[in-house]
Amino acid sequence: MSAAAWFKSRVGADRQAVRQSVDALPDGLWTKCPKCNEILFSKELEKNLRVCSKCGYHYRLTAWERIQITVDEGTFKEIEAGLVTVNPLNFPDYEAKIERDKLKTGLNDGMVVGLAEIGGHPVGLGVTDWFMGGSMGSVYGEKVARLFELATSRKLPVVMFTMSGGARMQEGILSLMQMAKTAAAVARHSKAHLPYIVVLTDPTTAGVHASFASLGDFIFAEPGALIGFAGARVAAQAGLIERPANFQTAEFQLEHGMIDRILPRREIKPTIIKVLDFCMGKEVTSDAE
Amino acid sequence: MSAAAWFKSRVGADRQAVRQSVDALPDGLWTKCPKCNEILFSKELEKNLRVCSKCGYHYRLTAWERIQITVDEGTFKEIEAGLVTVNPLNFPDYEAKIERDKLKTGLNDGMVVGLAEIGGHPVGLGVTDWFMGGSMGSVYGEKVARLFELATSRKLPVVMFTMSGGARMQEGILSLMQMAKTAAAVARHSKAHLPYIVVLTDPTTAGVHASFASLGDFIFAEPGALIGFAGARVAAQAGLIERPANFQTAEFQLEHGMIDRILPRREIKPTIIKVLDFCMGKEVTSDAE
Amino acid sequence: MPSKDWTVLDFEKPIAELDEQIAQIRRLTQEQGIDRSEEIAALERDRDRAIEEIFSKLTPWDRVLLARHPKRPYTLDYVRVIFDDYVELHGDRLYGDDHAMVGGIATLENRHVVFVGQQKGRDLKERQYRNFGMAKPDGYRKALRLMKLAEKFRRPVITFVDTPAADCSVDAEARGISESIARNMMDMSILGTPIISVILGEGGSGGAIGIAVADRVLMMENAIYSVIPPEGCAAILWRDPSKYKEMAAALRITSADALELGVVDEVIKEPLGGAHRSPEAAAQSVKSAILRHLEELEKIPIQKLVDARYKKFRSMGVFEDISKKKPHKEELSEPEAQEDQCEA
Amino acid sequence: MPSKDWTVLDFEKPIAELDEQIAQIRRLTQEQGIDRSEEIAALERDRDRAIEEIFSKLTPWDRVLLARHPKRPYTLDYVRVIFDDYVELHGDRLYGDDHAMVGGIATLENRHVVFVGQQKGRDLKERQYRNFGMAKPDGYRKALRLMKLAEKFRRPVITFVDTPAADCSVDAEARGISESIARNMMDMSILGTPIISVILGEGGSGGAIGIAVADRVLMMENAIYSVIPPEGCAAILWRDPSKYKEMAAALRITSADALELGVVDEVIKEPLGGAHRSPEAAAQSVKSAILRHLEELEKIPIQKLVDARYKKFRSMGVFEDISKKKPHKEELSEPEAQEDQCEA
Numbered sequence A, B: 001m002s003a004a005a006w007f008k009s010r011v012g013a014d015r016q017a018v019r020q021s022v023d024a025l026p027d028g029l030w031t032k033c034p035k036c037n038e039i040l041f042s043k044e045l046e047k048n049l050r051v052c053s054k055c056g057y058h059y060r061l062t063a064w065e066r067i068q069i070t071v072d073e074g075t076f077k078e079i080e081a082g083l084v085t086v087n088p089l090n091f092p093d094y095e096a097k098i099e100r101d102k103l104k105t106g107l108n109d110g111m112v113v114g115l116a117e118i119g120g121h122p123v124g125l126g127v128t129d130w131f132m133g134g135s136m137g138s139v140y141g142e143k144v145a146r147l148f149e150l151a152t153s154r155k156l157p158v159v160m161f162t163m164s165g166g167a168r169m170q171e172g173i174l175s176l177m178q179m180a181k182t183a184a185a186v187a188r189h190s191k192a193h194l195p196y197i198v199v200l201t202d203p204t205t206a207g208v209h210a211s212f213a214s215l216g217d218f219i220f221a222e223p224g225a226l227i228g229f230a231g232a233r234v235a236a237q238a239g240l241i242e243r244p245a246n247f248q249t250a251e252f253q254l255e256h257g258m259i260d261r262i263l264p265r266r267e268i269k270p271t272i273i274k275v276l277d278f279c280m281g282k283e284v285t286s287d288a289e
Numbered sequence C, D: 001m002p003s004k005d006w007t008v009l010d011f012e013k014p015i016a017e018l019d020e021q022i023a024q025i026r027r028l029t030q031e032q033g034i035d036r037s038e039e040i041a042a043l044e045r046d047r048d049r050a051i052e053e054i055f056s057k058l059t060p061w062d063r064v065l066l067a068r069h070p071k072r073p074y075t076l077d078y079v080r081v082i083f084d085d086y087v088e089l090h091g092d093r094l095y096g097d098d099h100a101m102v103g104g105i106a107t108l109e110n111r112h113v114v115f116v117g118q119q120k121g122r123d124l125k126e127r128q129y130r131n132f133g134m135a136k137p138d139g140y141r142k143a144l145r146l147m148k149l150a151e152k153f154r155r156p157v158i159t160f161v162d163t164p165a166a167d168c169s170v171d172a173e174a175r176g177i178s179e180s181i182a183r184n185m186m187d188m189s190i191l192g193t194p195i196i197s198v199i200l201g202e203g204g205s206g207g208a209i210g211i212a213v214a215d216r217v218l219m220m221e222n223a224i225y226s227v228i229p230p231e232g233c234a235a236i237l238w239r240d241p242s243k244y245k246e247m248a249a250a251l252r253i254t255s256a257d258a259l260e261l262g263v264v265d266e267v268i269k270e271p272l273g274g275a276h277r278s279p280e281a282a283a284q285s286v287k288s289a290i291l292r293h294l295e296e297l298e299k300i301p302i303q304k305l306v307d308a309r310y311k312k313f314r315s316m317g318v319f320e321d322i323s324k325k326k327p328h329k330e331e332l333s334e335p336e337a338q339e340d341q342c343e344a
């Protein structure tokens, strides 16, 4: 699917409508910032890439919104859209939840992968939607692995936007194995001297953070994004009480050496292009060897 | 030179005599431990590899003493004994100090390198004596580099006993370059899949610790050895006041993940043999590839 | 083994009572010199029948209790039986030495191997020293350092998994616990030497897989392997921590489940009543399983081995590909669901 | 630039006075509109002659003061002029982000490069933030991470050296400052991409060489490169810290010395009076020197380049080999000293 097609589709329109019913004030024209409570003109908010112009709060984006603001217009071609989730463990209520989120998002699962161009560079692109908490099950992991395999065979960089609550509990141990599977796919892509750029968005935690999301040659993050190993509820279970104020934020991870830079949303695409120029640009240091 | 020849030589005998005049009580038969003040029977002390039987204090060894207790009897052949130190910077008093330490140690400089067998394994061996504070100048660095190059060409492991106050100030920037030179020689040896075993003995600091001494596949240390980056006097200059009690000891380095094990002197040779068996033993996991 | 002992699980109580009877008769035999061996043999038969009876009906939650059994042999208990000449090696050469992750070089029959594994503590003091078997980034980095030594010297790697989870404290997070686990999985997936992992007790999520990307993954009969502890899952998913027993079943965390789901290659049978009833025999079973797999793996050229390792993990997961059921279209607008499962 | 200014060195005072005179006349010119350009030109000639006169007699200790000059351009001042599209990258992916070591990707004319360098602070606050340009293990590990990115994508590495020394505090020691420097030298010696290092100011011992194992090592005219600061050396070797000026000479730490000793490949001339009198011009000189060397290095196949880098550092040091002067004996008992030097 293309981004334009999605936005025109029934689900795309519904999703936009649902978002407005959540964020927007009754008249629909104005939206209240959940962080600073500023009243924002909805159209201005869209123009500002859904970043609050007052406090810089970065709203979460749908997969298709992310694609739209990231790729060169009209260049995204989805792949592997036919992979759909089943219920391998016969886990209670799993199918119902999947159906609910399919309706909500218009997607078969949380990970959308495809080929696109960014700044004229052909890339493999992965973006995540908030489907079952952005969790990684078999379909999610399989799509990531197939994306890396395709990129490896075509000598393409991979650009990945992550947003995830972790491994999907409803697929049990199979979800855990997606961590190994995606990490192994990254290994082969990396050995082929191909670049992998990760942008961590709010939130990126647990099984996804502890696998392909932490393995980029370049790792960026959106300001204020929740990023960490223990999901909030797991951490609560573990009784973590004394924590620094910025614990598990992008800023904490930067301070602790885990990410390259924090990028406000507007700077993400230009920075990715600079990095792609660096990695894939024609001027090479030596044609010998 | 062989160890036996050294012990029989005039300098060897003198050195033994000098040591006794320092450590020993007037009758020569008894020695007082500098750490616990225990009165030790000198012959027993020698039998105990110069480790205090009461408190475990490890006396420093001369290069030849170290060789004698480490290699299979009669297997050590010194190489590069002809390298001698000059005074490239015309540094004041340097020649006089060199001459003094030549007389004291019977060596041309602090590093003694050669070929030997340990547990039947042929190895390249480097040991250090307390010559100009165990400092690394051009001859010292050159000998280390030549040892690694010979070991690389003959596919031999390298076993290295370090004892050093750091780079030799009297050779200025040339001493600093020995750090790069020795590290580069280790790199080539390591790329050839050959093992490098380091035993850090008291003291190993500064330029030697920050170059080949920290690059072993296996790094062991004698108990209580002073090990660290800043030499004691440099650290004093830098005004380091609040330090943990065990700062810059072997025990501190173990706690901080920098060394594999602390080995009492008696366990060093058996452990080296186990490691050599592991690295060089005939049973391999796969003859394929 | 008195039945009031906290180290006896509820469902083990009948067994413990028979054990106690047998022990009493043995004591009497010694004290009084009367031969009561037939009586003992009969009681032992009763006890073994009781064990078989009880173990044939174990629930998944019972397996969790066995995997965490306070008397269960831990990693170093296995090491002592399985390996000779073990030289423990410490430290990650970066930050510290993690006592929850142990490792070193050792011999296994004629072979030289590298071993790494998580280590729990037996008493309170050792438990704290071992951080309850929960490794921090330093532990995963130490493990990777040792595995790279194995690769350099072409020796196989044996890893023993026994951890409730990786440590998720503030300092583990600050030093990159996610990065360390991710890096291990990535580098293990291309490590140029055979790797065998054995899940001995608790195979706790990322903490486990961080040292278990292996050519062969073996699993003790009463071990568990899970994406999340059942208690945590119940609390998070159903917001009802009391449902942990149901969750243990739903998550399919037993060795039989893992084998059926294709996540482990072999289940190692434990001695009657569990590994803790005969740690030596359990270790011998692990040893012979490792040796058998090593012999197979050693015959495979390294590149083939690494490729097979990739394919192994690559094929894990269950899903459906509806694009394969009909001609592929560039833009599927509204995919039709089909219900038959297909394994990738 | 009033002469009471603490940023003016003693030997710069006559220059500063002339600068001040010129500046005053310029101000008057502006205020009063009278053309005094001839007078200014004459004064400028005087000043330039004074500079030449003063700089022709600089002692090694004066060079130390210039290398540490409070107005001397620092690493990022050069970066702003030399590179375009600089994207700073942070962190070692292990522990932290060291502000004394900066780096990232950038373009240099048509080329894509990786840059790393030590960064000092200008005012007290920034000095503390930059830890006075003294990097900890995290800084060296960040530098190595970035250099490995350069190798992966076949881009050259440019490093800028300006550090009094590596940090030797308790926490630097605890995280392995020695290991980090040693590892950098080892890995740089085999890094599969061209490396150019420029010593901009202070080339302080292990702290400097930890990022300076390069195919070409260039050195600013007034930079120093030393195994130990002269003050420290005087204190340790002569137990008399007041002898630092003599020690500065004895240690041979100037750019001319380094060139003569074969430790650097080229000295980059600074603008009249030192880089701080014209930072832009200084940076342009550095830029053209880097470009010239890059053009040479790019023509060399990588393996040859790495071999040449090895030989370069391999040949540093001065000693004598008396075994070459006479037939080699297996056991030399009492070597005879011969006094002529030979370079390895």
Ligand SMILES: [Zn+2]
Binding pocket: A033, A034, A035, A036, A037, A038, A052, A053, A054, A055, A056, A057
């Ligand atoms: Zn706001």
Ligand SMILES: [Zn+2]
Binding pocket: B033, B034, B035, B036, B037, B038, B052, B053, B054, B055, B056, B057
């Ligand atoms: Zn004593």
